[in-house]
Amino acid sequence: MTTHDETPASYRYTSELAGDIERRWQDRWDAEGTFEAPNPAGDLAAEAADGRPLGDKYFIMDMFPYPSGAGLHVGHPLGYIATDVVGRYRRMQGDNVLHALGYDAFGLPAEIHAVQTGEHPRTNTLANIANMRRQLRRLGLAHDPRRSFATIDPDFVRWTQWIFIQIFESWYDDEQQRARPISELRAEYESGARTAPDGAGWADLEPLERRLLIDSRRLAYVDESPVNWCPGLGTVLANEEVTAEGRSERGNFPVFTRNLRQWKMRITAYSDRLIDDLERVDWPESVKNMQRNWIGRSHGARVRFQVEAASTSFDVFTTRPDTLFGATYAVLAPEHELVQALVTDAWPAGTPRSWTNGLETPAEAVAAYRAVAAAKTDLERQAGTDGSGKDKTGVFTGSYATNPVNGVQIPVFIADYVLTGYGTGAIMAVPGGDQRDFEFAEAYGLPVVHTVQPPEGHQGAYAGEGPAVNSAQTGDGASLDVNGLGVAEAKAAVVAWLEAHGAGEGTTTYRLRDWLFSRQRYWGEPFPIVYDESDQPIAVPDHLLPVELPEVPDYSPKTYEPDDADSTPEPPLARADDWVHVTLDLGDGPRPYRRETNTMPNWAGSSWYELRYTDPHNPDAVTDPANERYWLGPKTPGGSGGVDLYVGGVEHAVLHLLYARFWHKVLFDLGHVSSEEPFHRLFNQGYIQAYAFVDERGVYVPADEVEERDGGFWHDGRPVTREYGKMGKSLKNVVTPDEMYDAYGADTFRVYEMSMGPLDVSRPWETRAVVGAQRFLQRVWRLLVDEDSGESLATDDALDAETLFVLNRTIDGVRGDMDNMRFNTAVAKLIELTNHLTKVGVRA
């Protein structure tokens, strides 16, 4: 024990004494490797200390942090403390616990810092990691330090790139519902077992055509199609990174839809499995719902509408094929590829004035409408959208299509309330059953036919349940009559009829789009891709990995005025000429190649890092299969497998968690992992928030200088108003763990955070309440240690019956609380036990 003043009570449990105790143990844990978890195979392989086999495993993960320069505030460690408590508890129960913490270290803040200072982002990032390690070490977490890594480590980047190549070199087999190596697809084409979509045989194709055919099937592919272009950030963004308002999640800049050549990942191939396998994991229902919602599966039918005059047809998607008899017009998205073909030379006789927008010909009217629609940003196109209310606009194409069930000629419009990216980009409009169609029909004088009997007195569109009406064919050869059937039966009957008559089929569509995977940034993983003279992508061979970032004079992409929609992406790597142009021997002699100059998005490293914890130094593989099976494999036959407990914030519900599941499933399909899901149990922690205070001028004042009296809040003698929100420098309300270590010690801080309330609920930080946790630990200390002499007071005396009862009740209660992550009530029960012991006295 460190020396203390020989004053009375010199062994009181103060912050200084707590700090001495904590540091001494932290040093010992490091020296003895107390929390190192042995692996079944590889460099971390070892038998348990006493020679027994490894035993049951328990793999715990936190959502790893971005190493911010601002360091930690007291909100950050909340989840880390909780997982640490679980890990220590499981370890005491005899489990082999894997718990470590890495760093998600690529990212925009380091790049911005580099642009401002000229310092390489790696330098700054590594310094930030060192600082966070220091802050977290003082917290006393029971981690295996050998398993920590950062996503920017060349060794980690190597495997991120290797996984990218695995995805690039595979395709999705719809029949088998799994990814397979691209070599097997090539073999199927070569053998004739499979032909190109246009029916061409492999032998008929030129070499370049063969490559294009293969490339079009890859799970990672280059595609020119509409993407989210953000001039303010100078980069493109994934759909998941764009807010509902059509702005960038980071920076809140406007986002424009532009056709650009970009890398994508075919996550849509996994839509069904990503939804269905949610049944197999132990996640909060709210997060499962968010993922289901994001993937947006809806069952319905594809229905073909013939346009005889133009000798063509278009498909619509509908979730309500039962209402087909009520389809009184059709609408294509303004961008639909068939629009030009449907535009007639002149308005048909009797075309209402309101359908033409006052223009002389359909061509003029359609061109004008499309021009207006194209000029709108996503934001403007959705403006005023609150579920209803926006006036529907559109224009007639001049063409009529045939309703396949009743032969009625219905007018075909274009209108921007039909979206090009969803379904087939075309709808059959049923004003009797759809509010949007009803509004459009009202505006353009189109007929409304109800096909479901609405309740008495119902006005407008009716989308509810009820018997079908007005839904029978008439005349010779009538073969479809669903009148009287309920919605579900009518749907089935109409779909069956469509399929029998070649006019459509049951189908499913999804809201999910393929994952836009390239970014025009410096501080990310380079793609392990080069282009040859024909400009087609080729994977860099494994032995040349990792492809490392070049030194560049300027770390930022070219950014533009946020509203400059016509600007073009320009990544910083494109300026590194010596790096871009390389000569490689890829098996056919040295040839010139051009490197891909985009980098991967931030989500790449976090999409697979759970695997690396299991075998962090493996030079030959992402992880040894034996280690993966032990730590992540299914615990029961048919189980999903995955991390036993994953704790983090709910903000990653559809970003990180969806991407990580997708990559894990690809690796499963390709035989690299035995688990189908990366994270078996997910727990969302709440946030620690904080009060902030503004004076009359609207300026934030330091929160720790505000006093509360007379029912108000005062700073420097002047009234201030209280706000509630995040902890941050700008709000002058940051409290750091370091302050808590100094004032109370890490254990008091940990007890306080665990006792504040349920882990999954957000709540305000209150520094003045921390003292309660310290008083509790002081009481425990005083029960066991003489504050004057430092002598132990622990005895072997038998407990009285009441104490034994309280003790057993506590053990039982705390055990239940641990299993349910109810740390606040566990602490309360321990305080009750302590209070009981204080009252009866255990001193000899």
Next chain:
RNA sequence: GCCGAGUUGGCGGAAUGGUAGACGCGACGGUCUCAAAAACCGUUGUCCGAAAGGGCGUGCGGGUUCGAGUCCCGCACUCGGCACCA
């Protein structure tokens, strides 16, 4: 509009359908001290009452039950997600 979560003292929060408010903060009273702080002990849902004691109490309105914070129906409000998604 749709989906999900929630609403309990001054505050954070406890309560397998069975004594509402565990535990903690704060507040009030006391011990110690020249004094203060810290620490320790006690009181603390609210109203009436000197007290004993009693009335009222878990967002609002109904219901089930011997018994409802908890279960059911309806409503209001708060937070989160999605949204011209056919």
